[in-house]
Amino acid sequence: MKVLDNEVSKFFENPLQDAGFSLKKIDSKNAVVVKLRRSDEKPFEILRCNRISCWSFSERSLKHVFMENDTLVGFAGFEEVRIEEDAEQVAVFAKPLVEAFIVIVRGPDKLNMLKAFYEVLWNECNFPTKIPKSLLMEDSFDETLDRRSAFLLLSSNEEDEVKRYLKKGVRVAVKLESWGELQRFYNVGVRCFLLNDFKDEYRERYADCFFILQKANVASALARVDGLIVNVKEFSLEEIVLASLVNRLLPLYVSVERFDSKLLDVLGFGAFGWRRCTNSIFTRIERERERIYEISYVSESNVPGRVWIDVSKDSPEWFFEQSETRLRKQTVEREDGRYFHFYREGVS
Amino acid sequence: MLELRYNPLTDEWIIVSAETQKRPVQPSQQSCPICVGGVELPEEYDLVSFENRFPALKRNPPQVSSESDIFMKERSFGICEVVVYTSKHDVALPGMPLRQIEKLVEMWVDRTVELFSHEFVEYVFIFENRGKEVGASLSHPHGQIYAFPFLPKRILAKVEAFSKWHAQRGSCPVCDVVAEEVKIKKRVVFETGSFVSLVPFYARFPFEVHVYPKRHVTSLPELTSQERAELAKHLKIITLKYDGLYGQEFPYMMMFFQAPMKRLDAELFHLHVEFNPPKRDKDKIKWMASVETGTWAFINPMVPEQAAEMLRKVEVNEL
Numbered sequence: 001m002k003v004l005d006n007e008v009s010k011f012f013e014n015p016l017q018d019a020g021f022s023l024k025k026i027d028s029k030n031a032v033v034v035k036l037r038r039s040d041e042k043p044f045e046i047l048r049c050n051r052i053s054c055w056s057f058s059e060r061s062l063k064h065v066f067m068e069n070d071t072l073v074g075f076a077g078f079e080e081v082r083i084e085e086d087a088e089q090v091a092v093f094a095k096p097l098v099e100a101f102i103v104i105v106r107g108p109d110k111l112n113m114l115k116a117f118y119e120v121l122w123n124e125c126n127f128p129t130k131i132p133k134s135l136l137m138e139d140s141f142d143e144t145l146d147r148r149s150a151f152l153l154l155s156s157n158e159e160d161e162v163k164r165y166l167k168k169g170v171r172v173a174v175k176l177e178s179w180g181e182l183q184r185f186y187n188v189g190v191r192c193f194l195l196n197d198f199k200d201e202y203r204e205r206y207a208d209c210f211f212i213l214q215k216a217n218v219a220s221a222l223a224r225v226d227g228l229i230v231n232v233k234e235f236s237l238e239e240i241v242l243a244s245l246v247n248r249l250l251p252l253y254v255s256v257e258r259f260d261s262k263l264l265d266v267l268g269f270g271a272f273g274w275r276r277c278t279n280s281i282f283t284r285i286e287r288e289r290e291r292i293y294e295i296s297y298v299s300e301s302n303v304p305g306r307v308w309i310d311v312s313k314d315s316p317e318w319f320f321e322q323s324e325t326r327l328r329k330q331t332v333e334r335e336d337g338r339y340f341h342f343y344r345e346g347v348s
Numbered sequence: 349m350l351e352l353r354y355n356p357l358t359d360e361w362i363i364v365s366a367e368t369q370k371r372p373v374q375p376s377q378q379s380c381p382i383c384v385g386g387v388e389l390p391e392e393y394d395l396v397s398f399e400n401r402f403p404a405l406k407r408n409p410p411q412v413s414s415e416s417d418i419f420m421k422e423r424s425f426g427i428c429e430v431v432v433y434t435s436k437h438d439v440a441l442p443g444m445p446l447r448q449i450e451k452l453v454e455m456w457v458d459r460t461v462e463l464f465s466h467e468f469v470e471y472v473f474i475f476e477n478r479g480k481e482v483g484a485s486l487s488h489p490h491g492q493i494y495a496f497p498f499l500p501k502r503i504l505a506k507v508e509a510f511s512k513w514h515a516q517r518g519s520c521p522v523c524d525v526v527a528e529e530v531k532i533k534k535r536v537v538f539e540t541g542s543f544v545s546l547v548p549f550y551a552r553f554p555f556e557v558h559v560y561p562k563r564h565v566t567s568l569p570e571l572t573s574q575e576r577a578e579l580a581k582h583l584k585i586i587t588l589k590y591d592g593l594y595g596q597e598f599p600y601m602m603m604f605f606q607a608p609m610k611r612l613d614a615e616l617f618h619l620h621v622e623f624n625p626p627k628r629d630k631d632k633i634k635w636m637a638s639v640e641t642g643t644w645a646f647i648n649p650m651v652p653e654q655a656a657e658m659l660r661k662v663e664v665n666e667l
């Protein structure tokens with residue numbers, strides 16, 4: 001594998017000096033961070049690897065992580081990402097945004113290298129953690145339940161329809177056809193937008209908004225928007241598990257088609273067209289052995305559960321704990337706006 | 349005034365909450381605000397957790413702007429809750445029926461899940477101050493929860509220590525300590541199938557006790573119902589032993605350390621409970637003074653193995 005035209009091993013040896021980038025070694029993670037700044041140049045080659053031995057995600061929008069043997073190269077903060085493949089090699093061309101990072105990690109297995117990659121982005125590059133919100137369709141929306149926890153994605157951009165829901169206190173999301181619409185719907189009170197293209201200056205102007213990109217790659221969406229819609233149809237079970245590691249930094253919104261929504265939920269994917277149930281920040285993924293992952297999670301009724309995923313098989317194996325929580329909760333809002341949570345015995 | 353101020357000398361945030369100065373002192377039971385019929389809780393209840401009337405952190409804090417790029421401020425996002433363990437005024441954790449403490453653990457689990465679900469919450473800290481020696485102003489059995497918008501300094505120190513240990517040895521320090529302690533037994537105070545309570549090798553306070561789950565779990569919600577029941581039992585046994593030590597109500601700070609779940613390295617953290625009691629003898633208090641406060645260095649006047657033996661010897665027969 002070559003990064004910026006240098007063999008990756010070089011980055012771990014003597015400090016490479018180059019005017020174009022700065023380097024930081026993170027010994028505890030066996031990782032190196034290459035930091036680049038925006039330039040006016042055209043996209044340039046950031047990575048080149050062997051097509052046969054290289055592993056990456058099947059979905060194009062997730063192609064920002066490449067693994068070959070014991071090395072992972074991942075990047076974030078680039079635009080105009082272009083992947084060129086021929087029979088022998090894969091090459092990635094891109095152009096840095098304001099600040100861009102190439103992270104090189106070495107380690108014994110895919111899961112741990114990916115974890116280290118995202119930890120480095122989080123710790124060293126200050127990419128903030130994000131928690132996805134559900135994007136519900138009109139037919140699955142329950143006003144009594146969903147006002148605080150989800151956005152209602154309207155099928156039409158009819159302004160009267162939008163206003164009607166906003167008046168009821170529903171948090172509305174709309175799909176934008178053009179930037180002009182953003183200002184118009186913002187003025188009406190919409191705060192969640194699905195869009196095809198994103199400009200950084202809008203982050204500041206619409207600081208209280210929630211932006212979800214429809215057509216982009218992770219490398220250019222990380223730390224800029226609040227979510228990315230991806231198509232998991234082509235994903236293998238293993239790719240689903242590994243892609244879920246992205247979720248803490250950039251919620252990936254998927255609709256349930258081929259996969260069990262429970263699995264997507266436990267793995268913390270953004271709900272697009274269905275309701276989130278679990279508390280996915282409590283989910284942990286461990287690799288039991290080659291091609292077998294164990295996922296532990298906390299269910300919507302606060303009970304721990306486990307899922308086994310053998311990537312050579314078709315479906316996950318679920319293990320539930322028998323007992324349910326024995327407390328019933330009732331939340332009351334006092335006149336001064338304070339919440340009181342009463343707990344009593346009995347299953348709710 | 350309610351705001352966060354940045355201290356560049358220590359790289360930490362200070363919560364300025366002038367309202368907490370008005371905290372009421374409750375002199376008698378008649379005016380207990382959290383008894384049934386009290387000012388906070390006029391209705392019947394069993395257990396309740398509610399937002400503090402004078403919170404240091406709020407879900408809707410006032411807007412602030414920094415004085416300059418040196419004197420930086422942030423809004424005081426967060427939630428401060430008062431956790432009422434029972435409607436009975438005259439008991440304390442050691443005197444509560446085990447079943448009630450089990451329900452309390454379930455309530456802490458639910459509070460942890462709910463509080464972490466707020467966008468602005470980075471850390472959920474469950475604690476109890478018992479006794480006037482540690483500043484408890486109310487004798488009705490209760491604890492508190494602070495849901496912080498940042499990672500407090502000592503929590504960060506723990507997270508970094510777990511990470512360092514993991515990088516150097518590939519394991520978890522609590523898992524390693526537990527495996528050793530249950531073998532040598534000399535610092536163990538109480539042990540069950542899935543938990544061990546012990547005076548740690550590295551105790552800072554004379555009768556400090558830590559409660560460790562034997563399995564590597566990062567937070568309360570991950571405990572199975574069996575483990576939650578065992579945790580309740582440990583809390584009861586340890587506080588009973590404390591009260592039995594000198595035959596008097598034993599003041600303590602009880603603190604739950606869960607992983608900062610939103611961090612990507614949260615899984616390295618191992619859930620634990622710390623009891624930090626200020627007593628060094630029947631009538632002697634070990635105060636947090638200059639050395640402890642200023643440097644975080646502790647001088648423990650008690651040999652931990654000896655403290656463990658004293659606590660082991662206290663007989664409790666209420667179970």
Ligand SMILES: [Zn+2]
Pocket residue numbers: 380381382383384436437488
């Ligand atoms: Zn009372």
Ligand SMILES: [Zn+2]
Pocket residue numbers: 520521522523524563564565617618
């Ligand atoms: Zn552990």
